[in-house]
Amino acid sequence: MKTKLQLLSFFFTLLFMVGCGSDDPKKNAEKAGECACKMYDLQDQLLRLQRDLLKTYKKKPRKVKNPDYDGPDNYEPEYTWEKEVDDWDEHVRLQLEAESLREEHAELEKNIAEYQMQAYEASDNQDDYDEWIEKFEEAIKDYEEDNCEDSEEDLEKDAEKYIDEMNDYFDDIE
Secondary structure, eight states, rough: HHHHHHHHHHHHHHHHEEEEEEOHHHHHHHHHHHHHHHHHHHHHHHHHHHHHTTTTBOOSOEEEEOTTTSSSSSOOOOOEEEOHHHHHHHHHHHHHHHHHHHHHHHHHHHHHHHHHHHHHHOOSSSSHHHHHHHHHHHHHHHHHHSSSSHHHHHHHHHHHHHHHHHHTOOOOOH
């Protein structure tokens, strides 16, 4: 039974992979552009999670003896600051959620690469390949400009907020 299920899933995966390909660079770029927009959204969600993750730490990091310190002639500081988790359960939950988002992001990157790899199947020679890739890159750029601009701006704003919050949260360090 297990072998049949594996064979069936392999068959459907193979059928899906064959059906996903297209010789048209614009169609592939549109699909890749959709993935790129989703990636911006995932990055934004990840930044929001990172901001929530900050709140799981104790407000003041703990001072720890630096193992690399080798006397006053060394350039290493004698002590370093180490963040200490205050709410472990919430910290773990957020870390697991962040890892799930990272995995989804990696899958989207893989999909974009697969759409771009269609250039090899659609091309008979180097000139065809170069022309296909040029059309693909132009179309994906246009798609992102038309459809991902808001997501990009949200990502930039959230990145700035995260940096500010992190600096403010741990500002009690000597």
